[in-house]
Amino acid sequence: MDSILQYFRTLPSDIILADISLVIITIASTFLLTKYKKWNWLWSWITSTDHKKIGIMYLFVSFLFFLRAGLEALLIRMQLAFPENEFWVFQGERFNQLTSTHGTVMIFLVATPLLIGLMNVIVPLQIGARDVAFPFMNSLSLWLFISGGILINVSFIAGGSPNAGWTTYAPLSLKEFTPGPSNTYYPIGLQVAGLGTIMGAINFIVTIIKMRAPGMKFMRMPLSTWSMLITSVLIVYAFSALAVALLLLTFERLFGTVILSSSAGNPLIWQHLFWIFGHPEVYIIALPAFGIFSDVISTFSKKKLFGYTSMVFAIILIGFLGFMVWVHHMFTVGLNANINVFFALTTMLIAIPTGIKIFNWLFTMRGGSIRFDTPMLYALGFIVTFVMGGVTGVMLGSVPADYQYHDSYFVVAHLHYVIIGATIFGVLSGVYYWWPKMFGKMLNEKLGKWNFWTFVIGFHFTFFPMHIMGLMGMPRRVFTYPEGEGLGWLNFVSTCGAFLMGIGVFIFMLNIYITTRYGKSVQLNDPWMKRGRTLEWTIPSPPPPYNFARTPIVTSGEPLWNAYENRKENIEFEGEYEDIHMPSSSSLPFFMGMAFLIASFGFVFQIWWLATLGMLGVFMTMAIRSFQNKNGYSIPKKNVIYHDKGVGY
Template sequence: MDWLTTVDHKKIGILYFLAGGFFFLAGGIEAILIRIQLMYPDLHIFVGGTFNQLLTMHGTTMIFLAAMPLIFGFMNAIIPLQIGARDVAFPFVNSLGFWLFFFGGLLLNLSWFMGGAPDAGWTAYAPLSSDTYSGRGVDFYVVGLQIAGIGTLIGGINFLVTIINMRAPGMTFMRMPLFTWTAFITSALILFAFPAITVGLVELMFDRLFNGNFFEVGQGGNVVLWQHLFWIFGHPEVYILILPAFGIISEVVSTFSKKVLFGYSSMVFATMVIGFLGFMVWAHHMFATGLGPVANSIFGVATMAIAVPTGVKIFNWLFTMWGGHIRFTVANLWALGFIPTFVMGGVTGVMLAVPTADFQYTDSYFVVAHFHYVIVGGLIFGIFSGLYYWWPKITGRLLSEGVGKVHFWFFFIGFHLTFFPQHFLGLIGMPRRVFTYLPDQGLDTMNFISSIGAFLMGVGTIAFMYNMIITGMKKKDAANDPWDARTLEWAIPSPAPEYNFKQTPLVRGLDALWKEKMAGNKEMTPAEPLGPIHMPSGSILPFFMSLGLFIAGFGFMYGKHTFETEFFNTLFNNYIIAGSGLAITLVCMLLRSVYDDHGWHIEVEELEEKGVKA
């Protein structure tokens, strides 16, 4: 019950990791099934519609339900500790954000058991996603992503406020760790990008459920409108995903090189520039749509410009390692694997930014190779690096380095085996999203290699799960600071106590903990005397608010469905289910407004007892 009602950012972080990890496995299984079907020419295992469902759900699950929550897991578990705060600004909203995401993702995945998953591709282009061309699955996509999207949006707002308002005394913006900076910029991107996809999904929902005409060409609608709305969200989304990974890599490279991050201020500025330019390049996904030479040229040049701040980051990481005392821990192996892999993904990105060339590459496996190099080779490598790095701080136990190396090498080699050949498959003309191909077209060998690589990545992931299980059986014996690291989160016990900091620390410079170590201090200088600590109370309301929207979603989706029994027809066709779901949510909101909860305090005596134990 404690986990359903918790508003503690550390527990919510763990919930995000569990849910994101579950969806990551689901998306990974879908990917392996796709690669089984494409292993040999002319296979008939997952054909046509089934393949489209696998493909759509793989993309949607990995982007919205695996990558995003894993990033939010890190933001929840680490950001308050890095800035010296006791919790996020709005603990209740934090919990609500998680449960909305969870129920949205659950709704989307229930489509497998309720008449078929969405099958219009993860980008859900109209008119493919209209009810003329696709089944009920797209209703699940539209409603599930809206519910999950609200959760992400309020999470982003929460972290913006937390980072602006909750920093410890002395922690100016230019003293924040880079992971905090990237999370800050990411939250701002979420704030501006998610409304666009929300509008698009609402319009698609009206088309599908309430006879709207936004994308119905025969009624004066416009199918290109969906592409604009989707990509105005979709391109910032890839920076929402990759920037926190950049932050993690910056922390890891700096810690394991025993050096301050090279060019800190340029790293911060580069992050801002990437966030800013990320909103100006969306139409590079639409070069073949027919926007005309002027628009294509402008978006092509803007896209190439993003390579500049990204290059700044790459060189700063290399210069941080230059002359450093480098330790090859598993966390650092992932970071070192990240850098060249991400550069390769970036190079193909610049190739795709040339509109004339893009006419050749577009909708081929070259594009698939490109975005997997940046999202798997960038984001997922970054996430694994962060997991090995912060695992002791989150759980109090160190992951096995030996098993970790098995995980790394299987996944790393498997990744390159899977996606490197796909560049060439695309260049010789294999279109993406096809479920089979003819023999003797020069596609057989590379598809076979690609599928073998996918199995190796699967083996690597199993090794990681084994690592988690054997580590979970050990006793909690991690030191406060097992890596001899530089930032505030390593100044407190592992795992962090529920109040985080007994006394708010005083920050005296960049890499606050390292500064104290260099001054010969054993711990942080406190900024306040020991006093009672105010804690927020847990609440079950976020769970029921989200459950209400989940029920309402079903009510709206099946509002026009004809059931076999009259009872169900009455309930759904009169929107009674939808109304009652919304009613649950609204009643919870009312209760939250009327009932004033002042939280509770941990008294000084308790703190001193805990201090003795620690």
């Protein structure tokens, strides 16, 4: 007992606080679930293979991670608010952990899965499919992502978080310099999550190639679907490179290879592999957002998207070029000048397809009858913000200038302008846009506008000063800076902005709460004032488990809009009603995810029996799955007819 007390006395106060809040949250959620008898309900979600539910769980879990990493951002800003500040315990080592996990969580566990989640809900609806190609694998992707996410998040209270930056450069990330489990969490947690992401991507590709409704040709697909197709291809290749990089780091830390060591090996191998993944990752999280904005802008301008074909080819071109630019993250490591010039050129080339997209969006709005609802506001905010981020990107792409900007706050400003500007704005826009489709209720428009303005103004106050700080020479990843350099007030403004963003996120949560609690059901297929253009707005909100009672007939790129133009209420569906075969729910993905979690803990702490046990669990669940009889269940014809005629008519 004494030793346990002694252990807690040695812990820093933030970890004790985290421990206590973890215990409270666990007890409270257990209590609430028991009190309202919701365990079965929870289990039905956990084992669900319905793409809509899986998508919503993706969104929910990554939003939790978003809150956690956002909290870290606030702590970082508190520490940096004043020169030579000493806020709580976040100096030196703890500060490194904060920035590292903030970056890691935001990129891998927030930006990527938020988009995957949203697309999981939307893509099958947009192509007229009843589910994704592999519902079981979809659920497995989710649970691998959650296990990986738990691992990265738990590191904070169990052994120390990764502390070598979100890029975890060798040799700092090697055992020699950062002993203990901290940086072992990183490769193993991300490996598990990454595996899930690759599966999810393959699922999207096959779904989009094989499950489109009759008549839905490739060049008739909505832009969200197109962007997700290209993104998935990027994921398949980029995350494979990441898998090798992570495997390499695991070998370095656990099995004693010396490939990355600065004396016997070459640490640059990590940088290459990481950025071969890392740069496509930027497009992995940007392209789906582009797709969402294309749909939103077209809907709220009440106009066909300008230059659809050029939009599609711009996406493909961006995806292709995205693989050819990674060395621009490594200009200063001393590769030869020709390599740097080559990558500077490819980097600047990307501005061309991106510029095409920006102009197409502007031309879509031109002459349209624009409604400024929250999704559209976010789309407009995106255009302004992303152009600024893009311009700094081209600045960073020029080699000599990059030697000045590199590793300064200028880079921090740039990456937040593009990632928040595209991904987070995109997700918020998409969530406001499709919320009625997912839950059957409109998010409150007034709170939505408050959410938008606080978040966007807060965003620019937070990150714009960082450009200037960077140009004044403030390096990134430092926990303090001297007085009298003129950096104090800029940092203070930035911190204030961060809190304004925090208020914005709070208003967003408040909006969800109020809408869910008091909002009225929309009862309409197309709640956006009959502006919907694509297939997802032809079915009830929320859609039935099988999405489409009968197969939609697609004769153009915007079937619903064409139906409206012909003064019809909805598009035509073909075929007779029949019994609908649904995939059965399964608890195996959950157990496989947990087995991976157990194995990962074994690997992180090098408890080999635990790792073996976990891996055995993984292979057991795989074997069970292989032998399983995959019969689903049937929804009888009369129920389908009842629901189809009963709702929305």
